[in-house]
Amino acid sequence: MAAPFMVSAPGKVIVFGEHGAVYGQPAIAAAISLRSYLHVKTLSDSERTVTLDFKDIAFYHTWAIDSLPWTASRYASARKLYQCHGGSLDKALLAAIQPLVESISPDLPLKERKVHRGSATAFLYLFLSLGSPQSRGFVYTLRSTIPVGAGLGSSASVCVCLSAALLIQGNALEGPRRDWDTQLERINSWAYAGELCIHGDPSGVDNTVSCRGKAVLFRKNADRPSSITPLDYFPTLRLLLINTKQARTTAEQVKKVQQLKEANQAVIGPILDAIGQVAEEALQFLSSATTHLDDSEEGRAAIRNLGRLFLYNHGLLVSLGASHPCLDRVWQLADTAQIGWTKLTGAGGGGCAIVLPRPDVSEDAVREFEREITKEGFKKHEAVLGAAGVGVRGHTVFRTGPEGAVEEIDEEQFANAADARAIERLVGLGGQETSKGWMFWSAR
Ligand SMILES: Nc1ncnc2c1ncn2[C@@H]1O[C@H](COP(=O)(O)OP(=O)(O)OP(=O)(O)O)[C@@H](O)[C@H]1O
Ligand SMILES: C[C@@](O)(CCO)CC(=O)[O-]
Structure with a gap:
C-alpha cells in the first residue's frame, strides 16, 4: 500500500489589480505564509471508496469509486498525456457530476450547502479527469490556516493541493528536483479547472501565485495562455x-x-x-x-x-x-x-x-x-509575503526524496489539530516553518 503523503499550497494577497485581472488587465499578487495542507492516505485493496474530510468547512463525504460517472470524462483516453486544460470546463463532465453534488449536505442551510458543493464539484471534476475507474481508495484530509471567503485565496490553495495530489497519484509529476516549470504549468492548469468549478469565471491569478509562490505579475490573455512573470525582486513589504x-x-x-x-x-x-x-x-x-x-x-x-x-x-x-x-x-x-x-x-x-x-x-x-x-x-x-509555492512532504513520493529522515505525520493529530499554530507545528511549515521534509517545485 502506498505510503501517505502531504501537499501544501499558500494563500495570496493581491497587492494591485483585482477585478481588472478578470478583463485582461495586469495584477500583482504575492503568496503568503498562510497555507492549505492536504493529507492523502491510500486505502487497502478491498476499500474502493474515496473520502473527503475537509475540516475547515465541516464537510465529510464518501463516494464508492465504481459509482462515479467515469464514462463522462473526455480525459479518460488522453489521461496518460495529462494534457493541460484549456480555459473552459467540460460541460458534459460537469453535467454528469451535478446529480452527485446536488445530493450533498441536503439538510444544511443553502449557504453552507453551497460551500460544500463548491469543494465537492472541484474535487470530483479533478478526480474524474485525473483518476481512473481502477483507482485505489483514498482519504483526503484537508486543513487550512487561510480563513475561508476572506479574499486570501483559500479556494485556489485548495485547488492547487488537489491538482498536485491527483497528478502525483497518477504518476504525472517527476518531483521538484527537475524540470519544475513544466510540472508547475501542469499543476496550475488543473488547479484553474478546480477554480472554474468554484468561482465561475476567475482570471487564474489566485491559483497561479499559489502554485508558483513568491510574487507574480499576472495577465489573462483572451486567445492564448496567460502571461506570468515571476517577480523575484519583489521587496519585503510590511503590510x-x-x-x-x-x-x-x-x-x-x-x-x-x-x-x-x-x-x-x-x-x-x-x-x-x-x-x-x-x-x-x-x-x-x-x-x-x-x-x-x-x-x-x-x-x-x-x-x-x-x-x-x-x-x-x-x-x-x-x-x-x-x-x-x-x-x-x-x-x-x-x-x-x-x-x-x-x-x-x-x-x-x-x-x-x-x-x-x-x-x-x-x-x-x-x-x-x-x-x-x-x-x-x-x-x-500575521502573514509574511513571498512564501514558497506548492510543495510535497513524504519520503517515498518521488525517487529523489527530501534529504534526511522524514517522520510521517499522524493523520489523527493533523485532522484534530486545535488551531493554525498547532497545524504549523505538526507539519513544520507556515509561520513557524522549518520546512524539514518538504520539497517545493520552485526555488525557495
Ligand atoms: N479550507 C477549505 N476547505 C474546503 N473548501 C474550501 C476551503 N477554502 C475554500 N474552499 C472552497 O472555496 C470556496 C471559497 O470561495 P470564496 O470565494 O468564498 O473564498 P476565497 O477563495 O477564500 O476568496 P478569494 O478567491 O477572494 O481569495 C468555498 O465555498 C469552498 O467551496
Ligand atoms: C476579484 C479577482 O480579481 C481576484 C480574486 O482574488 C477575481 C480573479 O481575478 O479571479
Missing part, C-alpha cells in the same frame, strides 16, 4: 492584513462587476483599465533599480508613492461597488490615526484589507490601531 470577517463569495463579487460592466461599459470599462494602469505603474516603480523601500529618505518617499497607488487602486474598487462598510471602517480608522494607506484585497464585498504603514508611524500608534480593529470585531493576521 498589515486585516480580516473584517465579513464573509462573501468571489463568484458573486466577480458577477456583480460583470453585470455593472454590461450595464454601463462606457463608464466601467475605463475604471477597469485604470486599475490595470495602477498595477502597471506599481510594477515599473517596484522593478526600478532606484527603488529601495528602506529607512533612507528615498525609501520613505518610495513607500509614500506606493501608498498613493494604494489610494487610487482602492478608490477605483470602491467605484465598482467592491467595498463594504466594514472595509470602509478599516480605511477610516487607519486614515484618521494616520497609520497608513488602506486597500481592499481580493474580490472585496467583505473579506480582507491590507494597510501599508506610513514610514514614520510609531509602533505605539500601530498597536493602538490594532486594538481599535479588534474592538470592531476584525482580526489582524
